[in-house]
Amino acid sequence: MSKPSKNHHYVTRAQLRHFSIDSKEKQVWVFDKESERTWPSGIAAAGSENNFNTVEHEAGKWNFEDLFNDVDNRSARLIRDIVGARSLAWFQAEDHIALLNLFATQMLRTHLARTSPRMLAEQMRDLVRQFGYDPDQDPGMTVPSETILRLGAVRSFLDRGELLKPMARLVPALFAARDNARFVLSDHPVVMSNAYLYGDAALQSHGVIVFLPLAPGIAVALICPTIIARYEAIERAELPAERRSRMERYRNGFRAGQPITIEDAELDNWNRLQVACSRRYLYASTNDFNFARAILAKNASLRTVETHTSMGEMGSGPPRRRGMPAGLQLLVHGRYDSCLLTIAEVDEAGEGLTARTENLDLLQQVSVDPDELRVELYDNGRVRRGMSAACVECFGDPQFGWFRVVHRDGALRELARRTDPTRPLNTHPPP
Numbered sequence: 001m002s003k004p005s006k007n008h009h010y011v012t013r014a015q016l017r018h019f020s021i022d023s024k025e026k027q028v029w030v031f032d033k034e035s036e037r038t039w040p041s042g043i044a045a046a047g048s049e050n051n052f053n054t055v056e057h058e059a060g061k062w063n064f065e066d067l068f069n070d071v072d073n074r075s076a077r078l079i080r081d082i083v084g085a086r087s088l089a090w091f092q093a094e095d096h097i098a099l100l101n102l103f104a105t106q107m108l109r110t111h112l113a114r115t116s117p118r119m120l121a122e123q124m125r126d127l128v129r130q131f132g133y134d135p136d137q138d139p140g141m142t143v144p145s146e147t148i149l150r151l152g153a154v155r156s157f158l159d160r161g162e163l164l165k166p167m168a169r170l171v172p173a174l175f176a177a178r179d180n181a182r183f184v185l186s187d188h189p190v191v192m193s194n195a196y197l198y199g200d201a202a203l204q205s206h207g208v209i210v211f212l213p214l215a216p217g218i219a220v221a222l223i224c225p226t227i228i229a230r231y232e233a234i235e236r237a238e239l240p241a242e243r244r245s246r247m248e249r250y251r252n253g254f255r256a257g258q259p260i261t262i263e264d265a266e267l268d269n270w271n272r273l274q275v276a277c278s279r280r281y282l283y284a285s286t287n288d289f290n291f292a293r294a295i296l297a298k299n300a301s302l303r304t305v306e307t308h309t310s311m312g313e314m315g316s317g318p319p320r321r322r323g324m325p326a327g328l329q330l331l332v333h334g335r336y337d338s339c340l341l342t343i344a345e346v347d348e349a350g351e352g353l354t355a356r357t358e359n360l361d362l363l364q365q366v367s368v369d370p371d372e373l374r375v376e377l378y379d380n381g382r383v384r385r386g387m388s389a390a391c392v393e394c395f396g397d398p399q400f401g402w403f404r405v406v407h408r409d410g411a412l413r414e415l416a417r418r419t420d421p422t423r424p425l426n427t428h429p430p431p
Contacts, residue, residue, distance in 0.1 A: 011047030
């Protein structure tokens with residue numbers, strides 16, 4: 001029986017090999033964000049830590065590294081085949097499942113997956129102290145021990161189906177670097193972004209893109225279907241020739257499972273996310289990390305990252321949403337898509353949320369949506385009002401763009417009308 005390994009990878013060797021310095025697949029360049037030092041490291045030592053997947057308990061030690069073996073073996077074959085074929089056209093159902101498991105496992109096995117719960121617990125303790133409460137008197141507010149965190153990592157891996165469910169709706173795609181541009185890898189290599197200015201970097205959000213570099217020249221992504229649908233709709237849109245050509249190129253890549261060559265600016269953004277979202281280390285095939293040094297010079301807090309989540313301050317409202325345009329904006333979330341309506345004016349005396357927009361085509365689309373909607377009204381990026389299980393009703397002359405957001409359920413709508421002290425029961429729409 002072989003002796004259990006004590007060198008445990010939080011970034012698999014199968015991934016690191018494709019970022020090796022040469023064809024021997026033995027070494028990779030490492031960049032330390034804390035010191036800005038670089039060095040060539042053996043792949044066996046990079047992206048790893050001794051006893052990272054070992055738990056100490058009263059009966060001794062439990063090495064749970066073998067739990068990852070099945071997923072890692074399938075992932076290694078999958079990565080090799082994708083990089084070799086530079087295509088997803090050969091994908092079968094089992095390959096799609098293996099890809100989702102690769103993403104989910106890589107999200108759950110890193111340092112950040114363990115440090116985040118501890119950081120959130122410490123933030124909560126600091127928060128309640130502001131109100132004179134001693135968290136040390138409450139056993140439920142104890143900062144989790146290293147043993148608890150490691151057992152939590154095991155539980156999260158075994159329950160990774162909770163990540164696979166929202167991922168399953170996303171569409172796999174390949175992105176390729178242009179010419180001599182290169183993707184980099186990090187110690188937290190799965191990163192998320194959103195194609196929409198108002199979108200959240202969350203698996204359930206419309207517009208989300210989940211991204212994982214596989215080699216310096218190619219990356220795999222999981223794309224929200226709403227993005228795919230907008231590329232498929234370009235035939236009905238009036239677009240400048242250059243933009244239409246670019247969108248057709250992306251659409252063809254999505255359809256065929258072929259790599260979509262991206263502009264350097266887009267690649268730079270994905271590399272920036274590797275810097276911002278990693279705990280400490282970057283990995284690359286070349287010793288060129290000046291882009292990372294430039295990012296760190298502007299934001300020193302990224303040198304060591306322990307969590308991507310912040311609790312904010314008690315009593316304060318939600319922070320300003322980044323990317324939200326100025327003025328009044330109504331964000332409408334449907335079951336299958338979302339959109340942003342620019343609000344020209346609001347009738348404060350109207351039922352529910354009564355407002356006017358000049359985005360008449362979008363208004364018409366959301367008003368006929370048969371599903372329940374969720375809406376948020378933003379004022380210069382800060383949420384002002386919200387409503388769930390809602391519908392949008394247009395009224396008056398369509399050219400003026402007046403509408404109201406009300407509860408879709410008639411009983412709840414009537415209850416809201418009767419219990420809202422700021423609005424008269426017999427409200428008439430504006431002319």
